């Protein structure tokens with residue numbers, strides 16, 4: 001790189017810093033404080049064993065990665081947007097740095113599995129649907145030693161739902177690529193165990209070509225200073241300010257208009273494990289509403305329904321008046337004896353038998369279940385109505401087209417929602433389903 005180029009890059013970076021400073025205080029004045037920045041949250045997350053206090057423009061890994069914004073947070077980490085200051089490309093590619101809590105960093109299975117998947121033959125069908133781990137390093141700070149995983153920054157399904165961008169994308173292709181990724185994981189002996197929409201990222205070609213500045217142009221960081229009334233000195237374990245997560249890479253719909261070929265990337269191997277290996281089952285708890293009943297952790301068909309209905313609403317919410325088991329029974333049929341404890345939301349299931357005899361459905365129950373599937377079909381077709389107003393004729397055509405699609409989609413979902421694990425369709429078989437082949 002020539003001297004001139006270096007100074008141009010520096011200039012750009014200074015421009016960004018001053019833009020950041022002026023935005024920070026303007027934004028904090030006008031916004032209400034979101035959950036992640038509230039003080040109980042602060043106290044519970046920044047302490048020895050907890051999160052590392054990360055600040056803008058800090059550099060990590062011997063100065064290589066420079067922090068620009070916050071992308072998100074999960075149960076055991078927070079994820080930051082960064083650039084690689086040593087990269088040879090003229091435009092910085094957006095990177096995600098996942099800083100794990102110090103306590104969670106003692107368990108290294110996530111990194112081990114992530115690296116293992118990254119090293120598997122690139123090009124193997126489905127491997128491109130797993131987010132590669134580009135680098136890892138460790139940071140020592142006031143709260144302990146933290147593992148950091150570096151990967152490409154992506155945009156996630158919940159953000160696409162919020163911006164109402166999913167309808168501009170080919171959702172069938174998204175669902176197909178999720179199956180390809182899951183099939184790749186299973187063929188390589190890895191079970192993800194926490195497949196929710198927040199772990200399904202999308203990469204569009206623009207992410208590789210535009211550079212960080214363009215991708216985040218209208219998305220200045222929003223921060224909330226940490227003002228501690230009774231603290232004489234600011235504790236080192238706490239950050240000086242909390243940054244609101246900003247998942248907005250290229251937040252404008254026109255960026256997604258010609259977004260193909262978009263690539264789905266499955267992320268977060270914090271709950272993943274390799275059955276049959278000597279790995280201990282990770283401590284992380286997947287969401288009850290999404291994972292299979294035999295592990296009290298239910299069917300991953302749920303995030304697919306969120307995508308296809310474009311609502312970001314889970315198939316089973318687990319928060320209504322009826323317990324999770326009763327919600328599932330409305331679609332899967334009478335609850336087998338062995339799962340009756342799912343009728344008590346606080347109960348935990350202690351068995352690993354995946355085959356059981358199913359109770360017979362009465363005529364009334366059969367009718368009720370098929371009505372419930374019909375209701376689900378109607379609600380997904382309605383939720384798929386486009387933003388722009390259609391003429392009555394066009395709306396009729398749309399409903400007819402979507403009804404056929406949704407019926408094919410739900411017939412696949414039905415094959416995933418079975419009490420007996422052995423009766424469920426495998427990810428590989430699903431790729432041959434009419435939902436994909438008859439489109």
Ligand SMILES: Nc1ncnc2c1ncn2[C@@H]1O[C@H](COP(=O)(O)OP(=O)(O)OP(=O)(O)O)[C@@H](O)[C@H]1O
Nearest residue numbers: 071072073074075076077079096153154198268270
């Ligand atoms: N590569 C990435 N690019 C952009 N944002 C990301 C990336 N990876 C993670 N995020 C954001 O950070 C959030 C948390 O990440 P992740 O799920 O890996 O953390 P976690 O602590 O393991 O969370 P949980 O176990 O609660 O799912 C994601 O839901 C997403 O919003």
